[in-house]
Amino acid sequence: MFKNMLKRAWLSVIRKPSRSIIIGLILFAMSNLVLASIIIKSAVNESTEYAKASLGGTVTLSADMGTLREEMKAEAPQSGEKIEFTRPTVSKAIADKIAGSDYVKDYTYSITSKADSDSISAVENSSSSMSNNFPDMGAFGGAEESGDFEISGINSYAFISGVKNGTMEITDGEYFDESSEGKAIVSVDLAEENELSVGDKIAFTNIYTDDEVELEIIGIYDVSENNANANTIYMNVTEAAKFLSSDDYNDGDYGVENVKYELTTAENAEAFLAEIENNYPELAEENIVASEDTSAYDQMVGPIESVGSFATTILVIVLIASVAIVTLIVTINVKDRRYEMGVLLSLGAKKKNIIGQIFAELALVGTVAFLLGCGTSTILAKAMGQGILESQIASAETEVQNNFGRPTTADGMGMNFGGGPNDGGVSEIPNSPLNKNNDVEVVDEIDINAKFSDFVLLFVCGYSVILFALLIPSMNVLRYQPKEILQGKE
Amino acid sequence: MGELKIEKLNFTYTNQAEPVHVLKNINATFKTGKFYAIKGESGSGKTTLLSLLSALDQIQDGDISYNDKSIKDIGLNEFRLHYVNVIFQSFNLIKYMTAEENVQVAIDFAKEGTKESTQKNTALKYLEKVGLDESTSKRLVNKLSGGQQQRVAIARALASDTPIIVGDEPTGNLDEDTEEKIIKIFQDLAHKENKIVIIVTHSRQVASHADKVLRLSRGKLESA
Numbered sequence: 001m002f003k004n005m006l007k008r009a010w011l012s013v014i015r016k017p018s019r020s021i022i023i024g025l026i027l028f029a030m031s032n033l034v035l036a037s038i039i040i041k042s043a044v045n046e047s048t049e050y051a052k053a054s055l056g057g058t059v060t061l062s063a064d065m066g067t068l069r070e071e072m073k074a075e076a077p078q079s080g081e082k083i084e085f086t087r088p089t090v091s092k093a094i095a096d097k098i099a100g101s102d103y104v105k106d107y108t109y110s111i112t113s114k115a116d117s118d119s120i121s122a123v124e125n126s127s128s129s130m131s132n133n134f135p136d137m138g139a140f141g142g143a144e145e146s147g148d149f150e151i152s153g154i155n156s157y158a159f160i161s162g163v164k165n166g167t168m169e170i171t172d173g174e175y176f177d178e179s180s181e182g183k184a185i186v187s188v189d190l191a192e193e194n195e196l197s198v199g200d201k202i203a204f205t206n207i208y209t210d211d212e213v214e215l216e217i218i219g220i221y222d223v224s225e226n227n228a229n230a231n232t233i234y235m236n237v238t239e240a241a242k243f244l245s246s247d248d249y250n251d252g253d254y255g256v257e258n259v260k261y262e263l264t265t266a267e268n269a270e271a272f273l274a275e276i277e278n279n280y281p282e283l284a285e286e287n288i289v290a291s292e293d294t295s296a297y298d299q300m301v302g303p304i305e306s307v308g309s310f311a312t313t314i315l316v317i318v319l320i321a322s323v324a325i326v327t328l329i330v331t332i333n334v335k336d337r338r339y340e341m342g343v344l345l346s347l348g349a350k351k352k353n354i355i356g357q358i359f360a361e362l363a364l365v366g367t368v369a370f371l372l373g374c375g376t377s378t379i380l381a382k383a384m385g386q387g388i389l390e391s392q393i394a395s396a397e398t399e400v401q402n403n404f405g406r407p408t409t410a411d412g413m414g415m416n417f418g419g420g421p422n423d424g425g426v427s428e429i430p431n432s433p434l435n436k437n438n439d440v441e442v443v444d445e446i447d448i449n450a451k452f453s454d455f456v457l458l459f460v461c462g463y464s465v466i467l468f469a470l471l472i473p474s475m476n477v478l479r480y481q482p483k484e485i486l487q488g489k490e
Numbered sequence: 491m492g493e494l495k496i497e498k499l500n501f502t503y504t505n506q507a508e509p510v511h512v513l514k515n516i517n518a519t520f521k522t523g524k525f526y527a528i529k530g531e532s533g534s535g536k537t538t539l540l541s542l543l544s545a546l547d548q549i550q551d552g553d554i555s556y557n558d559k560s561i562k563d564i565g566l567n568e569f570r571l572h573y574v575n576v577i578f579q580s581f582n583l584i585k586y587m588t589a590e591e592n593v594q595v596a597i598d599f600a601k602e603g604t605k606e607s608t609q610k611n612t613a614l615k616y617l618e619k620v621g622l623d624e625s626t627s628k629r630l631v632n633k634l635s636g637g638q639q640q641r642v643a644i645a646r647a648l649a650s651d652t653p654i655i656v657g658d659e660p661t662g663n664l665d666e667d668t669e670e671k672i673i674k675i676f677q678d679l680a681h682k683e684n685k686i687v688i689i690v691t692h693s694r695q696v697a698s699h700a701d702k703v704l705r706l707s708r709g710k711l712e713s714a
Contacts, residue, residue: 004598004606008587015586015630343582346546347650348571348599482570483546486582 005353009360023329024365027462030322031366031373035450035458036381037315042454043385043446044308051301057266058293059273061090061098061259067287088286089255098261098280103272105264109256110154113243114147115204115213115233120194122148123187123230147207150232153240157185160234162223173198173219178236185219189230196220204233208245215239260293303392304446310388319461327469330362334473341477342485351478355470362466370462374455382448389446492557494520494543494654494686496711499552501538512538514709516552522653525680525687527700529714534706536690537579537658543688544576544656545569556654571599575647577657581639583631589617589642590627593649600650616645619675621668636663644672648679655679657689661696673699 013020068088090109099107154160157175162168176183186196196202200217215235223230237256244254263272269292276283276290283290334341337358344354477485501513512535520526530536541547542554545566554561561569575596583592593613597604604612617627620641631639640663647655655676661669673696680687680701689696697703703714 004595004609008595011591012586339582340584343584344595344599345567346544346570346576346578346582347596347646348567350567481547481566483541486546486578 002356005357006360009357009364012357012361013364019333020361020365023333023362024369026325026329027366027369027466028372030318030325030465031370031458031462032377032380033318034315034322034461035370035373035377035454036384037311037318038454038457038461039378039381039448039450040311040385040446041308041315042451043381043448044304044311047304047446048301048308051297052266057263057269057272058296059261059263059269059276059290060293061095061276061283061288061290063087064284064287064289071287087257088288089257090259090283090286090288091253092256093253094280094283095256095259098276101261101272101275103263103268103275104261106262107260108155108159109237109259110152110159111237111240111244111254111256112153113151113240113248114207115149115151115243116147116207117149117202117204119203120190120196123189123193148231149204150229151204151240151243152232152234153237154234155237157219157234162225162228167224167228168221170219171222173217175219176234176236178238180218180236180239182214182216182239183218184215184233184235184239185221186217186233187228187230188220188222190233191217191220193230204243206243206245208248211242213239213242266297303389306392307385307388307446311385319465322465323468326465327472330358330466330469331473334358334470334477338477338485338488341474342482345478345482345485351474354478355474358474359467359470362470363463366462366466367459370458373458374450377458378448378450381450385446385448492522492653492686494688495555495558496543497553497555499539499542499549499554501535501542501550511709513542516709516711518704518711520654520686520688522686523680523684524701525676525699526689527697527703528688528690528706528711529692529697529703530690530706535709536706539706539711540576540656540658540688540690543654544574546576573652574654574656575600575650575652577640577643577647577655577660579658579660579662581631581636581643583639583642583646585632586630588628588630589622589634589638589645590614592631592642593617593646596646596650600652612649613645616649617642619648620645621671637665637668640664641668641672644675648675652685654686654688657687657691659691659693660689661691661693666695669693669695 089111092109095107095109098104156177157163157170158177160168170185171188173185176185186202191197196217198217198220201214202217203212203214205212215233221234241249241252241254248254261272263269273290273292341354344357345351496516496518499513499516500511503510503512516539528536528539538547542549545561548566549562556564556569556573561573564573584595587595590610590613593616594606594609597609597612601609614624614627618624622638622641622645626634626638631642634642640660644657644660647657657676661672664672676687676689677699679685689700691697697714704711705714
């Protein structure tokens with residue numbers, strides 16, 4: 001009986017060619033759009049997975065600005081007096097302890113302070129630290145007293161975000177790293193002002209303890225940014241810690257900023273965050289929050305994720321439209337064939353056999369349409385996907401330009417509080433996921449190629465839509481008795 | 491001996507402005523091996539009675555049974571499949587199929603599991619029996635004349651090999667010679683193959699060859 005059902009379906013398809021062709025063309029058009037969306041989505045998923053794998057995961061410890069703002073509001077005096085804002089820092093001991101987690105592959109942090117010197121003079125009119133630019137915000141980093149020179153302690157020269165940005169370079173001498181004891185780099189402007197050269201030694205004074213620290217100039221850097229602070233002296237963290245106050249130094253357990261952990265894999269981020277929350281409750285008490293840094297990921301895959309969202313939207317719209325259109329076509333088809341259904345019922349055919357025959361007809365036409373769609377949809381997907389991706393990249397670039405050249409961060413602020421060579425802030429580890437925003441290459445190409453699973457998904461979606469579209473009108477006709485159907489009374 | 495029994499059968503059309511009582515308390519028995527003709531004026535309810543006898547419509551009131559088993563218990567679909575076959579006045583053939591394929595469909599449903607070659611041979615045998623040669627049998631039914639289509643419908647009913655054959659004006663579109671042939675077939679089906687043959691007809695010739703003629707009038711079925 002099944003064989004004969006297929007035979008009847010075949011006869012119906014080939015002996016009513018115009019109907020079959022119309023249904024086939026509609027299914028072909030839909031299969032192209034559905035498959036193109038599926039292929040694009042699948043390609044986007046692959047690219048994002050690749051991006052995740054290549055970037056790994058990064059977790060940062062930073063000040064909980066929201067809570068701090070609330071606390072400041074609550075403590076604000078009525079008189080309008082300025083209140084001092086101190087950004088909380090993370091205890092070096094805790095930062096190091098957290099780094100012992102199995103999830104962590106690498107980590108970095110920085111410190112800042114101030115210094116004076118009797119042997120050299122500061123560059124006049126140079127941009128100062130952030131606190132100077134925004135005096136109302138108070139002093140960051142706990143340096144309440146002003147010093148002429150800004151001390152920036154970073155794990156290594158290469159970690160400085162300006163270096164990665166391409167806005168800072170060594171014009172003479174060499175770089176420092178964690179092992180560079182008693183060594184520092186100074187700006188070109190400061191060197192010219194004081195006729196300094198590589199190899200010179202300068203005595204700086206800790207502004208809190210009056211202790212003298214002698215540093216050898218091993219490099220002279222130049223910064224192309226106009227607002228760079230020429231009085232910033234860069235060195236490693238150990239050297240920079242010598243410029244902290246006794247209280248801040250805290251017997252070696254000083255506060256560090258811009259703490260970043262590179263994870264073994266991005267998938268561990270949530271587990272690592274939970275581990276920090278459970279094991280280090282003191283961080284929350286000090287208004288420090290741990291969060292996953294997705295800015296580099298967002299920057300890298302933002303445009304292709306937009307393509308993925310677009311493909312999803314298209315897929316949903318096409319599926320809804322397909323269900324509606326195919327249901328309409330099938331309803332017309334079933335209505336046109338209710339007489340035949342009545343005849344078959346009068347001969348004792350079971351309802352499932354009748355529905356099965358019509359489904360087999362549609363599936364037969366659908367199979368041809370879907371197979372043709374498999375051939376053409378990849379071309380459509382490539383054109384669609386690359387076109388949308390290019391427009392998304394162009395739009396992202398425009399956004400960056402409108403944001404004064406800074407890449408937009410995950411929080412949409414377009415600012416990197418820790419970064420920049422002028423504020424002694426965050427550094428970046430070369431070739432590491434820790435230096436996200438600046439050296440991340442935006443994914444500007446998707447490998448759009450249909451996979452076998454995409455074809456399978458098309459066939460599953462296609463047959464499901466056909467079956468869904470067929471069941472409602474068929475059941476509507478078949479609930480009547482054969483006499484009523486044959487007399488057209490249904 | 492098997493029999494088809496109608497007991498206290500009533501049928502009312504309620505989808506009209508006024509309910510129309512078409513069949514009123516009908517009782518009748520149709521015996522195996524007999525050829526029955528039912529006559530009646532247009533609108534007397536002949537087709538309604540036939541629809542109920544052939545399980546094409548649901549019984550509202552009363553019962554129809556075959557060999558003392560209600561067709562409600564047998565199941566309408568099962569009854570249509572294995573007990574009764576109908577020859578419609580309007581043929582009710584599947585248009586995109588050939589004569590042979592139309593007959594084959596009925597065989598496929600009624601005799602599940604029959605080989606396709608057997609189905610084909612059986613179809614051709616019955617088509618030949620009603621006077622359609624092989625080349626005509628291979629033609630699409632919508633290319634055949636009304637008379638030829640009627641014969642295809644008869645062949646389809648015969649090919650199912652059910653114990654009850656019901657016809658609604660089955661010779662209405664046939665010429666006299668063919669009508670004679672078909673009447674002979676009906677007689678043979680009843681007398682030689684022990685089937686119950688019930689034909690609704692206006693034709694005197696058909697009625698004259700029937701073993702029993704019944705008249706449906708004002709909702710009542712009576713012997714003519």
